Amino acid sequence: MSSLIEIKNLRAGIEGREILKGISLSVQPGEVHAIMGPNGSGKSTLASVLAGKSEYEVLGGSVEFLGQDLLEMNAEDRARAGLFLAFQYPVEIPGVSTANFLKTAVTQIRKFRNQPALGPAEFLALMREKMKLVEMDQSFLSRSLNEGFSGGEKKRNEIFQMAMLEPKLSVMDETDSGLDIDALKIVADGVNTLRNSDNAFVVITHYQRLLNHIVPDVVHVLWDGRIVKSGGKELALELEEKGYDWIKAESAVEA
Amino acid sequence: MNKVDLQNEIASLYEQRNMLVRARSEAEAKNSGANGNNANEVRKNGVSNSTVSLSERAFAEFSKIGVPDQRFEEWKYAAPKLFKAASAQGALSAELVIKNAMVLTVEDGEFIIEESSNPNMLSGVTVHLISDDNFETDPSVAIAFESILEKKNLPFASLQTAIEEYTIAIHVTGEIEVPIHIRYITNSLGALLISTPTVLLFAAPNSKVTLVEEHVSHQPGNTIVTSLTSVVAQSGSQVNYIKVDHGTGQKSIAHTTADVFSNATFNAYTACLQGGFVRNDLHVRLLEPSADVHMYGVSVLDAEDLADNHTVVDHVAPHCTSRELYKGLYGGKSVGVFNGKIYVRPDAQKTLAYQANHTLLLSDSAQINTKPQLEIWADDVKCSHGATTGQLDEDALFYLRSRGIGMQAAKQLLTNAFVGEVVDRLPVTEVREFVQQHINNTLHVTEIEA
Incomplete structure (x- = not known):
């Protein structure tokens, strides 16, 4: 292989x-x-x-x-090709909502991968499904990206993004x-759910x-x-x- | 064009105006001679022998400074650009259409009735065109002009008061939901100076109104266009005032005053969208307790554009609040100027006054000159000011790109987030979308240096 x-x-x-x-x-x-x-x-x-x-x-x-x-x-091409970095210090971006940010990212990545664009309803459903993975509340979607998030919320948001972008590595x-310890467990469970025989993780x-x-x-x-x-x-x-x-x-x- | 040409032009415009008024007055005198009508005390035209006319006083005030040059502090940055030929072609600018709005159209300084809405279309609003030798028909007009004349160091406002021929007086008594949209269009190719009709907006107690002033030129040119708008927000009223400059080919010099009374709210939104040359003087007085003022500005410039925003917030009465936020996106070799004065008078205790000016420089050649000036005579107040200038945050850019978002889209997201704080507040959907579209276009065509 x-x-x-x-x-x-x-x-x-x-x-x-x-x-x-x-x-x-x-x-x-x-x-x-x-x-x-x-x-x-x-x-x-x-x-x-x-x-x-x-x-x-x-x-x-x-x-x-x-x-x-x-x-x-x-x-950006590295990310589109399937590389994902979960940041040690996720950046706070005032004025850019988590949902808008992810919509832009997913749209560009899907285009790059020659996948059809997702409609608004499909996209929202996808976000809802993936948020459950790290027990994030939907209210985070309309909030500015990472702004005012606690340390644990930021890290969960990283795993949520990972789930949305479906990287290879x-x-x-x-x-x-x-x-x-609780947040650690949520994050780890999220990663374990995302693990499969096609992808890999460097921790x-x-x-x-x-x-x-x-x-x-x-x-x-x-x-x-x-x-x-x-x-x-x-x-x-x-x-x-x-x-x-x-x-x-x-x-x-x-x- | 140079300064001497302009001065000559101004002298001749003033002379023309006086001749016109004299002729009209003589004709009037002949007609009404038998009645001995001589009620000219409040007249502006100066034919009355007993009083020095408003026009003459205004011209005298203008003459103290004349056409400003660099040595005049208030025009330090704008003056050098006043006589510079516009570099850009007169790009055809998109049209701002506001659904259902009452439209008033002024073209090259003339009110165009055929391109304006029926002035009686809204109940609770009256619009009058008042020739400036007929002020006695509306006493509030004379008072408004007296108030304008009290202000010093505004040469073009004084000049306009001296030479303009009529005034648009808008009285609002009801709660008006649809905006009043005044379009100032410049088509003239050769004129050195155009003076638009002065607009006076009177918001009666507890009334509500939104005034949108759009300054646009469709032709390439260097015409100086002056405008003057005065707002009186009576107690409990709510006035939204929006000023949008777009298109190139004119040099727009505008003075807006607002007098805000008890429990009234005055919200100003100023958008300078590649206007070539835009100078705004926005002067607001908080005259009675619990007046509330918000002032938002956004400037999006490119090429050799200049946007010069001078603001004055004058806290006269106690228990008033003012918040001011101006944001700028400057690309190319554009020049931004922000000068924000806040006065807190001795009686204006418990004042809350905030001012902020934030700038993103999108190129190495763009510049911003920002200057807060706070003068506080009361002791129990909260005032703050802040100014920042910077480029897009590299860490934020990288974060977005690491999620597969391309450089251009990442810059757009961050830039829109930056101006969004102002743009999102624009209370008229069509204007908000218009400004947003303009920003998107500008960002798309501007080569942003990382």
Whole structure:
């Protein structure tokens, strides 16, 4: 089976500082990969580079997404092709309602994918159905996007958008940060419902607790811009118990 | 055109007007000579020997400043553009059609009865065309002009008072739901200066009315068009005042005053849509307790357009509220000006006055000059002002694009959200849609630099 995404020796940085120093990662359809690592190891940079944030400069390597050169695509085309980034800090956009925003996004994505446009009633029904997934109230639809939302509401809104856009690969950037245990469970249940044999998830997190709910197939440890260790879900438990120091020591010895 | 040409033109227009009035007055005197009718005290024309006419006083006031130049602070940014030829072709502008509205059409300064609605079409509204040597037929007109003349530093308002030949007086006594739509159309190719009839809107106690003033030119040109509108909102009345400038080829200079009395509401909405050159002076006085004023502005400019909004909110009475929000979208090499004065007089305790001016610059060459001026003499008041200038938020753009929304659509969403705060409040659906359509067109054709 061909990979959904194939990252080879990816190097990237910002303002002349190299942060990702050669990352290789291959994700197959149906898989959940967790990327863990201490602060500053490059986790969020990886998410931003994949999503196409222009401040980051790619210094080397390649990323193939569904057979296409991802690094050549702009941010909107990446999303249209099926890449989704759940933001660590979803942006508040006053004056743009959640419904209007999603209508624009879904319309453009469907057009790109040569799917017929949805009528207003169909679209509303779809939104209602997907909101249930993360127990969001319909009143959010008419509110400005993320404006005045609590931390938990913002993260649920990210998963709601994920459900609406039906991506092939979702990169979740510390979706668990700022969530209480109830919200964490709602978000995780939502993701689990969306999992199928065609799509895949890259879950970036500091802590093991999210991985109790979204159980990964593979866990990677990112440190100093490189994946220094990969293993099964038990690696996450080991990290939770022992912290990252032993990994740092190990990789220092190897280096 | 240069300043000397314009000054000569003004002198000649003033002379023409005086000759006309003199001739008319002499004819009148012959006709009514036997009656010895000489009730000219409130006349404007100046034929009365005993009083200095309003026209003469207005011209004297104008002459203090004359055609303003850059050295005159209030015209610092607009003056240099006044004599610049319009760069844009006179693009045919879309037509603003308001369903069921009472339409009054003024073309090149002349009231066109054939293109206007029946002035009696609405019960609760009367419209009179008053030649300016007949003010005695309507005492409120003379009072209104006295009030206009009290205002200083408004050379073009004074000039218009001096040279205009008649006035449109609108009295509203009922609650009028359909808008009154005044269209000022400029077609003249050669004229240096056109002075439109002054519009006086009197809203009686507890009446309700919406006045839409549309300034449009269909032809390329550089004609300076002055207009003057005065609103009196009596106690408990509600007046919506909308001014829309669109099309190029004229230089529109407008002065609007409003006197707002107890429990009355005055809502002003000013839309400058690629007018080439638009200068608005909007002066509002809150004269009795519990007057409530909202002023919203939106300017959408491109090319070498200029929109200069000067506002004055004068809190004379206590317990009044004023809120002011002006937003600008400036592309190309356009220039925006916002000058917002708020006066809170010693008696105006418990005043609430807010002012905000926010701008999005859509190109590196566009500029905004914004200046709040608050003068507060009362001690128990809440006043605030704020101004921001910026580009579209990069993080917001990226967020939208990361959801598959293309760059252009993302910019439109954010830009519409920005101006929506003003546009969504426009109380006449057709005007709101017209402005929105114009914004969409502008954003579509404007190359926005990220």
